[in-house]
């Protein structure tokens with residue numbers, strides 16, 4: 001049985017090893033990492049999945065970002081990863097659904113990510129052509145999910161880092 005837990009500081013090295021395994025060690029060169037540089041993930045939205053023996057088999061994090069000239073706060077989903085030996089068992093879906101529900105509870109309105117539409121469409125993500133993501137990125141992989149109906153109107157413009165974010169603030173509102 002898989003259980004989801006909030007990420008703890010002592011999980012860090014297991015998560016780093018999982019991300020290296022899932023994405024390769026070149027992962028820090030991905031464009032989306034520019035948005036994470038010197039910014040902390042949202043503590044309440046960082047989860048790990050552990051198996052029966054306590055082994056870490058999956059993890060998800062979200063980062064705060066800002067969109068457009070009005071600097072609308074939003075979430076960047078990712079990385080999300082499941083250990084290759086446990087993929088296809090629904091662990092990634094559990095992590096994504098659970099954290100998106102929590103994000104909505106916390107008052108976040110909009111989630112962006114860079115990923116495969118064929119996977120993320122099952123959670124409601126769609127392509128956006130209005131959002132300018134840090135390069136290089138394949139525009140067809142920039143996806144969004146509006147957690148509230150009016151959030152789709154926040155998509156216009158450039159995505160930038162959210163350097164001043166504190167998990168204790170109410171920026172998600």
Ligand SMILES: CC(C)(COP(=O)(O)OP(=O)(O)OC[C@H]1O[C@@H](n2cnc3c(N)ncnc32)[C@H](O)[C@@H]1OP(=O)(O)O)[C@@H](O)C(=O)NCCC(=O)NCCS
Pocket residue numbers: 022023078080081082083086087088089090091092093094114115116118119
């Ligand atoms: C993507 C990932 C998190 C999914 O986790 P998971 O636990 O294997 O996913 P689930 O078991 O919930 O879902 C499995 C389904 O997703 C599909 N799927 C997995 N990755 C996919 C992808 N990149 N594109 C399309 N479909 C994908 C599987 O084919 C399977 O389809 P099915 O339900 O029709 O059988 C995991 O495969 C992973 O860690 N991959 C490597 C890292 C990565 O690519 N992370 C995402 C960044 S975009």
